[in-house]
Amino acid sequence: MTEQSPGTDGDDARSETPVSETDPADDTAAEDRDASPADATVDEGAEPTPGVPDEETLDVPEDVATYDRFKKMDGAQYERVNEFLRDRTYITAREWAIARLCSDFRTETGVEMTKIGENLPELVPFMTDTYTPQAVNQARAAFEDKIRTAGATFLYGAMCDFFTAEELDDVMYESTEVAKFLLEVEGVDLSVEEELEAEERISSVMREVREASAELREEEESQ
Structure with missing residues (x-):
């Protein structure tokens, strides 16, 4: 099984409705709704000449050829990656990969959308199609929308006294x-010190959220 191209039938296929016009709370509608990938013609029966770089290899930019962010995912299938993410997060495999690429290929003037889209299969092992710049931008926007929506949902859950401190x-x-x-998986090596520091920062923020929420409820009850 391979990654389904946007615009085809399937669980990850969506219409070309702009991200801003879709309700981010709708998990089904918010999943994969980018434009069609860029057209590409591939002769699957052609065999490369041993020792001679093919034209596609020669056209790959150096920073793309040396990019190894997802090297641990070699051989992974899109559906398996997507299933893992869907079970644990609010984002899809496509949105995860493209959001990371947009961070890594950001320049002083913006994000290199065209480079990302044209070289997507070379950059991410489980992606099999090239994408238009519009499709890349739409996936990035979907990622940002979901992060903001998930953040608001989590903070509300933390502040509304639904969970105990232990929960x-x-x-x-x-x-x-x-x-x-x-x-x-992306290749980021976190030291034990970095992990502990990150966990302490998060715990500190959440303690402040709980304390502020408790104070706010007390003020409301006293009025």
Whole structure:
């Protein structure tokens, strides 16, 4: 099985509705809704000449050829990666990969959307199609929308007194473990000190959120 191209039938296929016109709370509609990938013609029956670089290899930019962010994902299938993410996060495999690429290929003047789209299969092992710059931008926008929506949902859950302090700690621990795993898959080597520092920063913020929420509820009840 391979990654489904946007615009085809399937669980990850969506219409070309702009991101801003789709309700981000709708998990189904918010999943994969980019434009069609760039057209490409490939002669699957052609065999490369041993020792002679093919034309496609020669056209790959140097920073693309040396990019190894997702090297641990060699041989992975899109559906498996997507299933893992869907079970643990609010984002899809396409949005995860493209959001990371947009960060890595950011320049002083913006993000190199065209380079990312044209070289997507070379950059990410589980992506099999090239994408238009518009499709790349739409995936990035979908990622940002979902992060903001998930953040608001989580903070509301933390502030509305639905979770006890212990339950909230469990949520934070599980979330941190998933986030660390994704970073490790991307090739980010976190030291024990860095992990502890990140966990302490998160715990500190959440303590402040709980304290501020409790104070706010007390003020409301006293009025």
